[in-house]
Amino acid sequence: MATSSNAQLISTIQQVEITSQVIMKITRHCHHELEKQLDPHVNGVLLGLINENKHVLEVTHCFPLMNSDTDEGMEINREYMLEMERSLRQVNIDYQQVGFYQSTYLNTHCDRNFLDSVFDYLEEMNEAIALIYDPLKTKLGNLSIRAFKLSAPAFKLYKEDKEFTAEMLRENSLTYENLFVEIPVVIKNSSLTNVLLCELDSVQDNTSFFTLPTSSYLEKSMQLLLGGLDEINQDLQKINNHQRNVYKQQTAIMKYIQDQKEKNDARVKDGLKPLPEEDVSKIFKDFAPVGRLESLLSSNRIASHCDMIEDHVRSGIGKLYLADSFMS
Amino acid sequence: MAVEGRSVALPVRKVIIHPVVLFNIVDNYERRNDNNKRVIGTLMGRYDKGTVYVTESFAVPHQETEEEVSMDMEYAMRIGELQKKVNTSMYTVGWYSSGIIINEYSSLIHAFYKCQCPTPVHLTVDTQLKEQKMKINTHISSQIGVKNGTEGCIFTPVSHTITGAEADQVSLKFFQGLRGNKKTPNFNDQEQIITSCSEMIAQINIVMGHVKKVLSGEAPSDKELGRQLMEVVQSIPNLDGDTITNMLNSHMQDLLAVEYLTYLTRQQLAISARINQIL
Numbered sequence: 001m002a003t004s005s006n007a008q009l010i011s012t013i014q015q016v017e018i019t020s021q022v023i024m025k026i027t028r029h030c031h032h033e034l035e036k037q038l039d040p041h042v043n044g045v046l047l048g049l050i051n052e053n054k055h056v057l058e059v060t061h062c063f064p065l066m067n068s069d070t071d072e073g074m075e076i077n078r079e080y081m082l083e084m085e086r087s088l089r090q091v092n093i094d095y096q097q098v099g100f101y102q103s104t105y106l107n108t109h110c111d112r113n114f115l116d117s118v119f120d121y122l123e124e125m126n127e128a129i130a131l132i133y134d135p136l137k138t139k140l141g142n143l144s145i146r147a148f149k150l151s152a153p154a155f156k157l158y159k160e161d162k163e164f165t166a167e168m169l170r171e172n173s174l175t176y177e178n179l180f181v182e183i184p185v186v187i188k189n190s191s192l193t194n195v196l197l198c199e200l201d202s203v204q205d206n207t208s209f210f211t212l213p214t215s216s217y218l219e220k221s222m223q224l225l226l227g228g229l230d231e232i233n234q235d236l237q238k239i240n241n242h243q244r245n246v247y248k249q250q251t252a253i254m255k256y257i258q259d260q261k262e263k264n265d266a267r268v269k270d271g272l273k274p275l276p277e278e279d280v281s282k283i284f285k286d287f288a289p290v291g292r293l294e295s296l297l298s299s300n301r302i303a304s305h306c307d308m309i310e311d312h313v314r315s316g317i318g319k320l321y322l323a324d325s326f327m328s
Numbered sequence: 329m330a331v332e333g334r335s336v337a338l339p340v341r342k343v344i345i346h347p348v349v350l351f352n353i354v355d356n357y358e359r360r361n362d363n364n365k366r367v368i369g370t371l372m373g374r375y376d377k378g379t380v381y382v383t384e385s386f387a388v389p390h391q392e393t394e395e396e397v398s399m400d401m402e403y404a405m406r407i408g409e410l411q412k413k414v415n416t417s418m419y420t421v422g423w424y425s426s427g428i429i430i431n432e433y434s435s436l437i438h439a440f441y442k443c444q445c446p447t448p449v450h451l452t453v454d455t456q457l458k459e460q461k462m463k464i465n466t467h468i469s470s471q472i473g474v475k476n477g478t479e480g481c482i483f484t485p486v487s488h489t490i491t492g493a494e495a496d497q498v499s500l501k502f503f504q505g506l507r508g509n510k511k512t513p514n515f516n517d518q519e520q521i522i523t524s525c526s527e528m529i530a531q532i533n534i535v536m537g538h539v540k541k542v543l544s545g546e547a548p549s550d551k552e553l554g555r556q557l558m559e560v561v562q563s564i565p566n567l568d569g570d571t572i573t574n575m576l577n578s579h580m581q582d583l584l585a586v587e588y589l590t591y592l593t594r595q596q597l598a599i600s601a602r603i604n605q606i607l
Binding site: 019052063066138143177187189197220225318319322 | 584
């Protein structure tokens, strides 16, 4: 079966190796856009190759894409992408697409669009990954690049039908935790690049990660967290409504069957033939089950917000102690 | 911009190179064809009052033999256009080549770039490490010779700096911390704080050592340095101990409360996921 072989192939990659050139390109692209506009949503294509023996995905090149939401823009982007890949091939750059990169703002990237594009790339290529770069974290002095792929059960579900019902989730044991799988990222430089890095040694020290934990950052993350919780609450309400409706329907069905039975009994008593049993499902339509995808995504988002806040708090406490001892 | 495409020579006094350009060049050199001794490519960026900002580069296929040099100019133009699509404020500003040699072919290639921008910058990166280091040079050309007679050009060096935005510095610093061994780019904040703390302590020690030497008369005193040190000392806010402790404590409590709440949220999430699995 095609799906099962796909599902197997997905899990082969265990590590992503990325060159510093690619990271520099991504950070440059992202921060360039940040200067121009506040919308920090940038994305681009990753090129590289897959080392199947070592289960390593090597990202060796990347190029930015234009921001476009319209169909026309997508078309231009697609043409541009093809042209770019063809051209890069001429100068011996790996031309295989291995995924895409995207910037994130306080880990809010994990939504329906993201899932869709991860899936699209996966369908084209079994090993495609998504690189998430956090510019805000870099502003605070720490580089943050993470690689994700869709987990095998999620891919299977998404491929078969786009409704994530509670039963399906249970069958495939899919929770918010294993919707995406994070793959460890390592930086691998060529020797010549290392020489270059030594040459560039004169960069000034950065002290920005001594910045004390600000309440604004915390506030923002808390707001996002609350937003996520609200979403989940709404979903819960939907599910509750659905359950109530189903329950009501069931009682109605029971009542109908009871009535029917009584009528038939009466008819039998009167010596008449009983009425043929009608199919209940024709009279009562089933309610469409509530999709759990949104709540799955919100849970995933909330979990990542939690991670983020915990990280922030931990380093914050350290910094506060540091400041305390420094001041005294 | 009006400057683009004009043949008016602009004075170039300084070249500012984004580190990513150098990474590109090194990568390009490592991926060169077997028979090519060097690689060349286009530099893109912008002009600003005598300063050239080089922010992007791409390789251009070319062939060089004893007799002739040929490069795919169409390719260069095409990629240039593609790059401009994504970043509209970028223009061709010059070209690069690996190796430190500047020969007659260089002036030929330079002439080509002169058609695209008024004062092309020529960047050379010694990827062969002839002098045991990677030498990076920037040049501009000036015309010499008699008009309508034998003309030529000389390449004169211009000063350059390699710098990027703050974010690029962060990543550079991170890469330099690697020094050949692999590492994941998400190592936690605490580790980083510890390393920078020890770095800072080392720096303070250096300064203290110098100050002691000056005080004991071993080293000459420097007014400028003294002023700067004074500024550093004055930049520490003068607050009394209690206020600081209070401030820090309240902040700490905030953080702990938030941590507790997030922990609670996470547990709730985990429980709901489990329940979903069991039901």
